[in-house]
Amino acid sequence: MAEALIKNLNVAAGYQWIVYLLVGLVQVALILALVMTCVAVYTWMERKISGRIQDRMGPTRVGGRFGWLQPVADGLKLLCKEDIVPREADGLLFRVAPYLDFCAAFVPFLAMPFAPGWVVQRLDTAVFFVVAIGGLEVLGVILAGYASGSKWSLYGAMREAAQVVSFEIPLGMCVVVPVLMAGTMSLETITQQQAGWFWYWNLMNPFALVTFFIYMICATASSNRAPFDLPEAESELVAGFMTEYSGFRWAMFFMAEYCAMLLLALLGALLFCGGWNGPIPVATMLGLTPEHGAVAGFAGNCLGCLNLVIKGFLGVIFMMWLRWTLPRLRIDQVMTTCLKYCVPLASAMLVGTMVTVFVFRGGLALSPHKAEEAPTKASRQTDNDCKLKNANCKMQIDGHSASADAPSSNLQFSFCGFHFAIPPTRDGGA
């Protein structure tokens, strides 16, 4: 983007860095605006949803009937509160920890694509990057718990460490499943391979479907949400690792939590639920693709971005629903959930996906040859894999695009190197 601007505006070589700086700032500001708006809406949503679930109204006064200005009032209140550092605390670490926590939750957004090409930094290993940085959030929490110099905080931090470090394992395994199916770690390519109707989504693969639910459980656990909110269990530990915090630093922890929820929901949407591809390919039907001009492409991207944000909201609403429905687990139950259920199930799904990818080279899903239809720049690097997959994927519906030597059947597929062809007279139940 910066290169295009420099080319179009004929920026002199000595001033190009200003363009880079401005472009970078604008991109980060856009992401920050999106995330902060979502966080503000989530605090309001959480109150309304919890109210409804508990048969009460939630906020109703501030800003009219639905209390929609409640986040602003909350923010003002938090900014006006006194900033306290306990005498027993390690001042430096105590002050740094909330920002570290928030950075770890926010930085992965820099590699998240919101529409084709709408990504701050296009990384070939975006999945890995997002998971790696997202996992650093635990550091801020542990530092906060340790530096507070309080027993409650330390207990909360210890629980957090035990819980998050355990749940990183199944979470990582779950993330690998769609990566295996797509043959790439680029989030953009993974999403582009799911383009089309909703039955092209990874979710339609039985293994990925189970994996998605494990993923949502692990995501809930690693963002410290109830029923896994042991680190801040308010009925036992006051407020866990944030007991000693007040005012803006406390708000940073909350922003980090909602930020992480949004991040994990968006990642789940990108990996499993088609990302910016809606259930019905409205944008393609209306011709809102880059082939029909820049304006149409932009409109299509906006639609895709909206799709993705809606999916992210649905994921977050699911987490809130869980929180206000289930009671808190004990630590042994948390560990049982992770080690006895999530890890074995995720491993089984991983092995199953491996076998599926190996045996049915094209995948079980009814995916036509997406990668060949629209080879993107990002997908070219994994072209070998894709070519292999597509060359071996003889599962074609409608014989019109089939190879010339086998036009006689309308459904054929290969299994372990054996080619099967179902003649057109039979009703191929694909």
Add this chain to the structure above:
Amino acid sequence: MGAIHWGSFFFLFFALVTCTFAVAVVISNNIVRMATYLVASLCGVAGLFFLAGAQFLGAMQLMLYVGGTVVLLIFGVMLTARGPFVSMRSGGGQWILALLVGGALLAVLMQTVAAVRPLAAPGAAVANSSTEKSDGKPAEQPRATADGAAEPLITTQLGAGLVGVRTDQVGRKTAAGDNAVVAGYLLPFEIVSIHLLVVLVGAAYLARAKRRLASSPSLPEEGQ
């Protein structure tokens, strides 16, 4: 051209972050602060990797070193800490010993850095090295890039270099006449990793619970 070379600027920036916090690790007395500074230092290294375009390596650095090691470190510190804020004072003898060991390691590393041929982009390096050879025999044409542009360095080449296959030296013959496939660093690498494993086991042994059940004499003397 531009007054400032921004690649160098960011390289220096990340290098400064890395080195500053590395020094802070050494100077600090509080063990958790040390861990925090170590995180910052390792993040600086990851930044260097990202700057070099080795995104996978950078993410790996963050995942394994920053994420795993430091969390484990803090874990271990918290589990084994006697007081609320552990303070470590090291005597003069330890400083001297540490300086000796560190200096020796630095010397070895510097020598290695000077000795290894720079891993250049394929094509360019081979062309240079083949022209440098003075035996007059034109070296076989390297598999030059068709468009003339040098391929970007990726971690695959670094990994291949580790096991001894220098992709940038493909066309080049050594003095002995065989291909430039030299003994790699895989074996030393594995030895170091086994060493690390032993260190981990030792750390776990040292950090284990020291209490022994007095009321159960049937347990063996060593305890667990």
